[in-house]
Amino acid sequence: MTPSDGTPDPFAEPLAFGQRMQILRERRGMSRPVLAGLAGKSPSWVKQVETGKLQVPKLPMILRIAEILRVRDLSDLTGDQSMSVDMFIGPGHAKLPAVRDAINLFPLPGNREAPTLAHLRARLDRAWSARHSAPNHRDVVGGLLPGLLIDAQLAARQADTAAERRAVQSLLAEAYSLSQFFLAYQPDSSLLWRVAERGMVAAQESEDPHAIGAAAWLLAQAHRDAGPRNFDAADEVNRAAVDYLRPLLPDADDRTLAIAGALDFELGYTAARRGADGEAWGHWDEARRKARRLPADFYHPITSFGQAIMGAHAVTVAVELHAGGESVRQAAKSDAVTIPSRPRRARHRIEEARGYQLAGQVETAMATLEKAHKAAPETIRYNGYARRIILEETEAKSPDRRQRAARLADEIGLLAA
Missing domain, CATH: 1.25.40 (Serine Threonine Protein Phosphatase 5, Tetratricopeptide repeat)
Known part of the structure; x- marks a missing residue:
């Protein structure tokens, strides 16, 4: 299918990061203020990135934007095929x-x-x-x-x-x-x-x-x-x-x-x-x-x-x-209840980790993802949100946090993606 003249193809070269972000945002029907609020930035920041007045964000923010826009492959947003990572699709199972x-x-x-x-x-x-x-x-x-x-x-x-x-x-x-x-x-x-x-x-x-x-x-x-x-x-x-x-x-x-x-x-x-x-x-x-x-x-x-x-x-x-804050409060209330299913329990841990990250408690988020991995390694391997949090942490300033994230990324096969 050929894109219409009025809508550029975000996957065609040589579009800049900001142009790709704008096209993908508009295809989602999302306004700049909404994207800005979800990303923790100002609408002015979004506009400046989209128009090329600001440089490409660092990897943690790119990953956050990819999640908000539900971008399946990171290279669709960046244009860099060396960053081809499926965000919400896991690996094909052998069976x-x-x-x-x-x-x-x-x-x-x-x-x-x-x-x-x-x-x-x-x-x-x-x-x-x-x-x-x-x-x-x-x-x-x-x-x-x-x-x-x-x-x-x-x-x-x-x-x-x-x-x-x-x-x-x-x-x-x-x-x-x-x-x-x-x-x-x-x-x-x-x-x-x-x-x-x-x-x-x-x-x-x-x-x-x-x-x-x-x-x-x-x-x-x-x-x-x-x-x-x-x-x-x-x-x-x-x-x-x-x-x-x-x-x-x-x-x-x-x-x-x-x-x-x-x-x-x-x-x-x-x-x-x-x-x-x-x-x-x-x-x-x-x-x-x-x-x-x-x-x-x-x-x-x-x-x-x-x-x-x-x-x-x-x-x-x-x-x-x-x-x-509400995510963390609900996580504290629910933590004493044991979910019988291992994969469902692992998914719950991943949701908790997302909440901790939203609240700025990144180390707790990583600890919770480690619990998810212990409950059901396969669940975390196939979960896009978990993959995004781990990828972000591999770029953390703290060497200890980077190493912790790298170990988990290696265990779930993310570094080979």
Whole structure:
């Protein structure tokens, strides 16, 4: 596609850093004052950088701007191919090709006899358990997914009755949900979208409220993670699922109630990304009300929703609102609660680290990232925010801080990126 004459291509040479920053900012629909506020600078500073009156910022500020503008590859902002670092996309996992092949394969009904529904259910439960307990969950889940996806697709094609077909479609939708966790932050966004859409189709075919809610939860996340232009689409999917589930909640089982609570929080998450403070906390409150209706030890295998996760969700809202002091306050409140899932616990530590950095407590942020690495090395390896904080610290003035960041960068494979 050829760019229009009126909109320069930020990835074409020889645009200066400031020009690239302005084009990317405008494509995000972001004003100079907004970018300045998020970066901790003045609108005048932003203007002077964009017009070339100030020199290119140092690496920590470049990384901060890259995060604010959701730049995927650092070289897209700098124009320097030697700085080609994927900010929000992790490395491709070794088992990605096998998972991709299984997703693309459609077994015909007569190839062989499909496993029973009970057998598929047991395998799927084991896969979820492995995801939450393994420090490198993609290694384990990536090995289980190909066979599970193929067998679930085969079972859907061999179902004899309408009831059996609906039950298998519910399991297939859940297998696609598991696939999205494996594919997240990997360099194949088209495959992620294919899985998200197939998961929603299978869920609708199942007529299972829980499956529909879970598929909508993941589809809304896919829209939101695609950037601000897709926030409305994320909310549309999210609200449709909330409206669908609302009349079912008085008699809902714990799983369906948890999905409804998780969807409430996702509305708050998107609102926080927009900077809508009151709306974000309002949705968080509604999610907390639903969490309190669940047993204290309940933990939803897909969304991680339950009472134990609400403190972590509060940290996320505060961080997305760029409220450093509130982020630290919420982190202190939530720290005593143990999140059962290793990857979800690591993600929470990363959100805490973002909050500490916002509050200027950089050493605490690094210590928290080290805790995230201990909980689930793979989670931090694939997380763009963690990568950005670590990269910033490799340029710190303090030799001790630089060395600490360099060690962690080496452990997660960032220096080889």
